[in-house]
Amino acid sequence: MLKQALARIESLERQHEEMKTSVGREAKAMRGNIRRLKEKNKAIQALAERQTKALRDDIEAVKSENMALKWSLNRLTSKVQEGWEYPVAIQPDEYWQDKGYNDVAIVYLKLCFFKEVKTAVSKLEHGVCDRVALSYARDHDEDLLPHWNALFQSFEHINPYGEGVRLCLQHIKLNEAIMRQICHHIRHRNISQISFSNNEFTNMRGAINELGKALKSPKFKYLDWSHNPIESTEDMNLFTRVLSQNILNLGGNTLQTNGRIDISDLIAANPPLVELHLYRNRLNDDDAVLIAQSLGGNTNLRRLYVEDNNIQERGMRALYEAVNDTSTLNALSDSNHSCMVEGLSNDFNLDEINSNSGANGPYTNRMCKLHELMVERYCSKGGNVPHLNTEMSGEDSVLLAPYLMESVVRRNDAFPKKYKGFECSLGLLYELVKDWKMAELFSFR
Structure with missing residues (x-):
């Protein structure tokens, strides 16, 4: 009887251990299921939040567009009833000849600058303007001041609810007073984009300072600064310090850093800059290596354009490895996964690297x-x-x-x-x- 009892106890102990093991496995499986369900629930919640935010953004966009259309319609109706006319007289050719303009310059003034100012002022006054483009005003700013003033006064009628006006200035001589007025209106009106191309500035440092103030506008999104060479090292340092917008175009400016690290420091600071255009400059391999190193800590930049520079194999490889270092899985994991680099040679295939946005x-x-x-x-x-x-x-x-x-x-x-x-x-x-x-x-x- 004692042997039977001991055998029974051993059997019960084995059953108990088996039950403990089974319960342990089931508990572990349940914990795993709970963890997976929590993860799925978290993912579903995150998806729902993103979709809800997207719907709210769409609703706000529709509301904003509706307000912009109402404002524009009301403005257009009032100006049509008034019978609007351009407020500044355009002088005849003889007047400009007496001022020292040659025939070619007069043609450019009439067919470009005066025509473009008149069109822009008309559209702004009627509330239907989304782009102001002015060109070819090379000399005698004081003679053109009444036209500039007419334009600046009409800036008061920029639609405050729309996506913003794009301002394009090319082949124009800009003195301090005109540049100050332009930047003042960029900061205080709904001007979302500005393009400076092939312009001449009577005071480059003053222009950069004014531009820095303008870039503080919350509605400003895009700056194109092309073919406006900055010769002074101090001016270039100042220029890079004031840049923090979503899109920056420095293409075609013959930039040559001479060992300075302004551009790489700008990228490494991780500003809210999503596109940086550096094409057609004089950047070399050393610049490319510094830029590649700065990409490691940048999560905002989505596009970097570097074509038509003096970047050779060493610099191109550094940029390539910055976004796709396949030496080890850890190195690849630590690469930049947000920025597409455009402009490397065909030896470095970057077509699909970091192509997913959002x-x-x-x-x-x-x-x-x-x-x-x-x-x-x-x-x-x-x-x-x-x-x-x-x-x-x-x-x-x-x-x-x-x-x-x-x-x-x-x-x-x-x-x-x-x-x-x-x-x-x-x-x-x-x-x-x-x-x-x-x-x-x-x-x-």
Whole structure:
């Protein structure tokens, strides 16, 4: 009877241990399910919040557009009833000849500047203007002052509810007073974009200071500064300090840094700058290396244009590796995943690198690049296992195995079928299960 009792106790103890193990497995599975459900719920909440925000933004955009249309219609109706006329008399050719203008300059004045000012003032007065473009006023600013004043007065009628007016100035001599007025209205009116091209400034430093004040406007989004050479080092330092807008075009300015780090410092500061145009300048390999290093901490820049500079193979490789360093998975993970670099040679294929934009763009770009590297290693470089053993060494590396396998499956589920090479996902998973850390992983059971 005692032996039977002891055997019964042992049987009950085994059953108890089996029940504990089973309960433990079930509890672990339940915790895993709860964790996955929480993650899914969090993802659903985040998606719902993004969709709700997008809908609210759309509603606000429609409201703003409706207000802009109402304002424009009311303004147009009132001016049509008044019978508007251009308030400044345009002098005959003889007047400008007496002022020293030659025939070509007079033609440019009549067909470009005067015609463009009159058109802009008319549209502004009638509330239907979205673009002001003026050109070819090279000399005698004081003779053109009445026309400038008419334009500045009409700036008071810029639609405050619309997307903003674009102001384009090219081949114009701008003195301090005119530049001050232009920048004053940029700051206080709904002017969203301005383009300075091939202009002459009587006081470059004063112009840059005024521009810095104008850029503080919350409605200003885009600055194009092309073919307006800044000769002084001090002026260039000042210019880079005042830049912080969404889009900046410095193309065609023959920029030559001579060792200065203004541009790379601007990028490294991570301002709200989404596009930077540096094409057709005199940047060299040293500049490219500094810019590449500055991209490491930048998360806002989406487009960088560097074509037509003096950048050779060393500089191009530095820029390429800044956004796609495939030496190791860790280096690739730490690359810049938000900025597309335009203008490198065909030896550096950047067509699809960081091409996804939007709120989740950097996350998607990183996921694409990591998966593409693993597919490339699987197909043509002897598999992933030798690389993983080198890049992820140490006792704790085995703990990464489940996460790495999960990431392969997750990426396969996330990518559209159109992505070339992702049909290798099953092969990638099989390779990892078969050859990488399985014995070590099972030792943790």
